[in-house]
Amino acid sequence: xxxxxxxxxxxxxxxxxxxxxxxxxxxxxxxxxxxxxxxxxxxxxxxxxxxxxxxxxxxxxxxxxxxxxxxxxxxxxxxxxxxxxxxxxxxxxxxxxxxxxxxxx
Numbered sequence: 001x002x003x004x005x006x007x008x009x010x011x012x013x014x015x016x017x018x019x020x021x022x023x024x025x026x027x028x029x030x031x032x033x034x035x036x037x038x039x040x041x042x043x044x045x046x047x048x049x050x051x052x053x054x055x056x057x058x059x060x061x062x063x064x065x066x067x068x069x070x071x072x073x074x075x076x077x078x079x080x081x082x083x084x085x086x087x088x089x090x091x092x093x094x095x096x097x098x099x100x101x102x103x104x105x
Contacts, residue, residue: 004094005068009059010036011079011087016057022078023059027067033059056087062094 007028011019013035020031036056063071072091080086 003065004097005063005065006092006094007059007061007063007068007072007075007089008092009061009075009079009081009087009089010038010056011059011081013053013055013057015079015087016059019059019075019079020061022074023061023071026071026074028061028063028071031059031061033057062097 007023009019016033020033023031034057036058037054038056039054059075061071061075068091072089075089076082079089081089
């Protein structure tokens with residue numbers, strides 16, 4: 001199996017289900033998400049750091065190359081990732097994978 005991408009999306013806690021629903025509607029076969037904790041900018045803000053919640057949700061979505069753009073665009077829109085402070089997403093090409101269903105609908 002080749003021609004796969006991995007979309008990784010990090011959003012504010014409580015936002016993952018909306019993003020996953022949009023990805024599924026755009027053609028993603030499924031998604032995995034888990035919880036994480038962000039560091040970095042928050043520590044540099046001092047008193048203002050209380051405004052940034054460190055708990056995040058990390059979403060992993062594997063897509064076929066011909067679905068990647070549509071799913072990525074849906075993730076951006078649903079997560080409002082074009083707005084500052086909402087999270088971010090990126091794409092990795094997968095060189096090898098096992099266990100991914102070739103024929104999903």
